[in-house]
Amino acid sequence: MSHPNRALSQRSCKGCSACCYExxxxxxxxxxxxxxxxxxxxxxxxxxxxxxxxxxCSVYEQRPALCRDFACDWILGRKGFxxxxxxxxxxxxxxxxxxxxxxxxxxxxxxKTPEKESA
Ligand code: SF4
Ligand code: SF4
Numbered sequence: 001m002s003h004p005n006r007a008l009s010q011r012s013c014k015g016c017s018a019c020c021y022e023x024x025x026x027x028x029x030x031x032x033x034x035x036x037x038x039x040x041x042x043x044x045x046x047x048x049x050x051x052x053x054x055x056x057c058s059v060y061e062q063r064p065a066l067c068r069d070f071a072c073d074w075i076l077g078r079k080g081f082x083x084x085x086x087x088x089x090x091x092x093x094x095x096x097x098x099x100x101x102x103x104x105x106x107x108x109x110x111x112k113t114p115e116k117e118s119a
Contacts, residue, residue, distance in 0.1 A: 008077045011086070018087040019072060020052045022102050023095065031066040035059060041067070046103055073097070 024045040027033045033042040041049055041064065051059045057067070073094025074081040080094070087093045093100045 005077065007083050008075075010083060011075050011077065013075065016086065016088055017052055017056065018093055018102060019070060020049045020057070022046065022087075022093055022100055025049065025066065027066075031069075032064060033066060035062055035064060037062070045100075 022045060025033055025041055025043050027042065033040050035041065041051060043049055049057075051057055051063075057063055072087060073096070074086050074090075078094060078097070081090075087102060091102045093102065
């Protein structure tokens with residue numbers, strides 16, 4: 001079945017991992033930063049999540065609800081985020097009405113070994 005909103009149906013996270021780099025990840029009410037294994041994905045802004053890889057999230061099936069439930073304002077088609085205003089095109093991520101400027105880090109090019117490079 002096609003998405004009832006054609007503009008939204010054309011939006012996808014495919015090829016973008018901007019939020020896994022640009023945004024601070026911290027626990028909040030109802031959302032833990034812990035995986036089932038006990039490993040913590042909490043991190044500051046502007047640092048790769050240690051589970052991010054060039055192929056995407058290495059714990060995709062086990063990723064916490066914090067990640068599963070996140071959708072930036074472009075994905076949601078919020079006001080001000082037209083079809084051509086994706087994070088990589090606009091250079092910023094909309095997060096519940098707030099705008100987080102992307103750094104110079106070339107999106108969506110992940111470092112080959114994000115854990116080591118962010119250390
Ligand atoms: S920044 Fe938006 S488009 Fe990019 S991966 Fe995150 S939710 Fe998807
Ligand atoms: S756990 Fe996966 S989806 Fe969540 S921030 Fe890390 S790389 Fe991104």
